[in-house]
Amino acid sequence: MRLLISSWSFILYTLLVFLIVQESCARKITIIKDVAYDLQQLTTEGLVNNIMEVENSDHVEMNKKDEHKEIISKDHHNQIDPELNVFFVPKDLKVGKIMPIYFSKKDSSTAPKFLPKEEANKIPFTPKKLPFLLDFFSISKNSPQAKAMKYTLEQCNFEPMEGETKFCATSLESLFDFANYMFGPNSKFKVLTTTHVTKSSIPLQNYTISKVNEISVPNAVGCHPMPYPFAVFYCHSQKGDTSLYEIVVEGENGGIVQAAAICHMDTSKWDADHVAFRVLNVKPGNSPVCHFFPPDNLVWVPLTATP
Numbered sequence: 473m474r475l476l477i478s479s480w481s482f483i484l485y486t487l488l489v490f491l492i493v494q495e496s497c498a499r500k501i502t503i504i505k506d507v508a509y510d511l512q513q514l515t516t517e518g519l520v521n522n523i524m525e526v527e528n529s530d531h532v533e534m535n536k537k538d539e540h541k542e543i544i545s546k547d548h549h550n551q552i553d554p555e556l557n558v559f560f561v562p563k564d565l566k567v568g569k570i571m572p573i574y575f576s577k578k579d580s581s582t583a584p585k586f587l588p589k590e591e592a593n594k595i596p597f598t599p600k601k602l603p604f605l606l607d608f609f610s611i612s613k614n615s616p617q618a619k620a621m622k623y624t625l626e627q628c629n630f631e632p633m634e635g636e637t638k639f640c641a642t643s644l645e646s647l648f649d650f651a652n653y654m655f656g657p658n659s660k661f662k663v664l665t666t667t668h669v670t671k672s673s674i675p676l677q678n679y680t681i682s683k684v685n686e687i688s689v690p691n692a693v694g695c696h697p698m699p700y701p702f703a704v705f706y707c708h709s710q711k712g713d714t715s716l717y718e719i720v721v722e723g724e725n726g727g728i729v730q731a732a733a734i735c736h737m738d739t740s741k742w743d744a745d746h747v748a749f750r751v752l753n754v755k756p757g758n759s760p761v762c763h764f765f766p767p768d769n770l771v772w773v774p775l776t777a778t779p
């Protein structure tokens with residue numbers, strides 16, 4: 473019982489910190505209606521999806537693949553999108569190594585805010601209700617925002633599977649619930665994120681690795697923000713062939729970033745067309761693929777397993 477209480481108090485503490493970090497959490501729907509999406513966000517969504525695709529490669533059923541390839545493959549001429557500078561291979565992880573990395577600079581004050589669970593649960597969350605939802609949030613039918621909402625609803629509209637390993641959280645509480653479910657009711661966990669320790673206004677620059685800390689955990693839950701009028705996270709669990717890292721890098725143009733990263737050791741079952749292979753110039757199964765997490769992603773790891 474005591475264990476349960478201490479675990480919950482830890483969770484509440486984390487929650488509190490998280491809320492402070494998020495600046496403010498619950499907002500009235502009227503304010504949420506004003507949140508607009510720009511195309512920048514849609515572009516990042518393409519990246520998030522490439523990362524999601526990486527992490528879902530065990531169960532190759534991302535049928536929306538072609539759709540997001542369209543978003544991300546602006547580069548027909550072998551030019552790499554700046555934001556694809558997040559992939560690397562494990563041998564790059566050495567103190568002193570210099571490499572170009574893209575860390576997005578989203579202004580958290582304009583990011584969609586979490587709704588309280590009871591509020592979020594009152595709003596339908598299915599592609600079928602899109603017309604109602606567009607009306608509800610005063611979003612015009614053919615706008616990029618509408619397209620983004622449709623996309624998010626479709627991505628989140630998967631059938632619950634046995635041993636559920638993915639979940640779309642429409643509130644902070646349901647995000648915690650999923651983490652709790654994945655790690656077990658009495659486990660403690662913490663969140664890894666990529667954060668800018670000191671500011672820099674240049675998203676893509678050469679960074680020098682100054683610290684590498686490997687975190688060995690049996691499993692982890694990665695959560696990626698999805699474009700929506702309020703905060704929605706696509707979360708899924710990661711088991712087995714992964715290594716997580718906390719890395720500190722220093723930009724040549726200034727800016728220190730504490731970054732979360734993951735390496736997928738077995739890439740043999742991945743789609744050979746995956747952009748990571750092109751970026752790294754490796755082939756499926758020949759090399760692990762690692763990537764930094766964008767600053768607005770959350771990686772939950774159990775605390776107990778950390779040495």
Ligand SMILES: *[C@@H]1O[C@H](CO)[C@@H](O)[C@H](O)[C@H]1NC(C)=O
Pocket residue numbers: 572676677678
């Ligand atoms: C990083 O440094 C290399 C070598 O000096 C240079 O060729 C490259 O353009 C730099 N990349 C960025 C993004 O500044």
